[in-house]
Amino acid sequence: MSLQRDWRRARAIAWKDLTAERRSKAGFNAVTSLAITILVLFGFALGPDTRAVRDAAPGVIWLAALFAGVLAFNRSYQSELDGGALEQLVLYPGSRKAIYAGKLLANFVFVALMLAVVIVAGIILFQVVIPSEWPSLLAIILFGTIGLVTLGTFYAAMSSRSRAREVLLPLLLFPMLVPVLLAAMEATKSLLGGNMMGDAGAWARLLIVFDVVFLAATFLAFEAVIEV
């Protein structure tokens, strides 16, 4: 019964975040445009040789998602900070884990949609060849996004309420994301390169382990962050 109640609360928070974001209009477009701009700039940095640019594509796409994602994560707490709604949110009875779950859900949808656009742009800009195992590729992208969104949502709960939030979030987040990014990038690179060494599967499994570890750790720690 209590699980049902927490699920209702998580859904309400996710719906509220996504609705507020949809109505503000500016957010998603700005973040996605930024990500694509980053792709283009990387293209200038690495190109115009097709080979160099195609090899770098997996890394570049994940990095673009990361840099743009940082903005999205800080924004996800904006609606609470503006009107003093965070106090009210924290005062509702029930588990704070439901708040975290709702925010995770909303950020996941946001970042997944952004990533979809960025990947299409990346395929075009970097002449990426879509491999036959594209369902596995989708799975890698899914798990990589989960890892990214988990740590981003968690650390943004602190950075969004501090000074210098634009600097603090990357500083806290990027070192923590090294394992997830490494695994996601390597698995993507490997699949796009035809998975010669068969290591894509190993990286994918590592990625899932990382996701589980970080999800568990952040769920346990969220209360301590949001209550003070």
Place this chain on the structure above:
Amino acid sequence: MSPSPIALAIDASGIARRFGVTWVLRGIDLRVAGGEVVGLLGANGTGKSTFLRIVGTLLRPHAGTVRVCGHDVVKDADSVRELVAYMAHAPGLYDNLTARENLRFAAAMLDRRDKEVDAVLERVGLIDVGNETVRAFSSGMQRRLAIGRLLLARPRLLLLDEPYSNLDQSGIELMNAVISDHADAGGAAVVVVHEIAPAAEVLDRTVTITEGRIAGQADDDHERTLIPVAASDR
């Protein structure tokens, strides 16, 4: 005739809290029974809001204990949150959502049924603007919506911080009606005000806080009883 401890909505003793190195609250004792409406008076910065927030579990006390209906606010904060509703000075609403959506969100978080939302909107006089976004609301209307959220919560203890600000006469009457109904049903309330006037008819007694300590109490007839502060205590 002191109320039995179990009936006490608030049982606070020795509450102290510092911000950085400044002690804002320096030893507050307060007992509020069910059905009582207590006003907290004092100049700005004397700790009234801080005390309210400690009772509401938003802040931890650095000394002393507070029990709400028998539950310690630090050790048993979850139970306290089920019993308490807090209205801050800031309305705490979502600008991009409509009035109805704000209340439906609150209903989901409070585990109340969606069906109650319209009745609440009716009660606070916002039923006609239910589908307008809060951004377009005046501050008085936002305060009414916040009152609506209190109605959804159906708490045993109401904690209100300057609830009359931005309210017109009918708004003040609404607020007082909500408080009286709540008290008649056995609920307790603590209301922080900077002047007694709007709340006079609902307050059972007032407590004045000066420099983090209780400096005076007054009962129904607002006869002030000053509590002497010994020179050595300062």
Place this chain on the structure above:
Amino acid sequence: MTTSAPPIAGAIVAPRTSRWPIFGWFAFLFLIASQVTAILISPPDRDMGHLEKILYVHVPAAWMTMLAPLTVLFFGLRYLWQRREQDDLLAAAAAEVAAAFAGLTVILGMIWARPTWGVWWTWDARTTSTLVLFFILAGYLALRALIDDPDRRAQWSAVVGILGAINVPIVYMSVRWWRTIHQIQSSPSTVDPAYVIGLRLNAFAFLFLMIYFIRRRYEAALMERAAEHAARALALGVSGVANR
């Protein structure tokens, strides 16, 4: 009902340093002795020549860099359990010292790598994860610098420190796996017995030094807090800091 100034739970008392300065002298002298011993008794390496002497600073520094996050982890957990300000200040002191040691390890590693392999940086697992650890600690310290409320600062630092410490072995594993996959030669990890004594001696020397540094940093933090409390208490004319 009024009360006099409330006792501060777990009051910050200015520390009475008594034996620690002696320990400090001991640590420094031990370090000098260890360094001299190691330099004198170890023969020049077949490949590196006398460059290997730098390892007597680099390697112990690296070991200390691994130890310090454990300290941050332990005291962070203890703070969350008991909420005593002292635990937070100790964790912060450990993080600062760890950051210094991490920086030292990385720079010395670069100085050693250049003549040995011809490049400044090789992306090997140990140096890379030490660099990432440095940034984890930098983030921890930046967070502390940007938060004014002491309760929030202590609680958030504890969480960030704990998660950061947990991440360190994960990063190390990932980078090592990354290099293995790409079949890069890993740096030599076996040490000739001739060098073991020197390394062990210096490891202890660095351990003593690190404990001393953390303690001094912690004392400085305690004195700061105690001074702040006392000054304010004086200004308010309230009876001073109570001992608990």
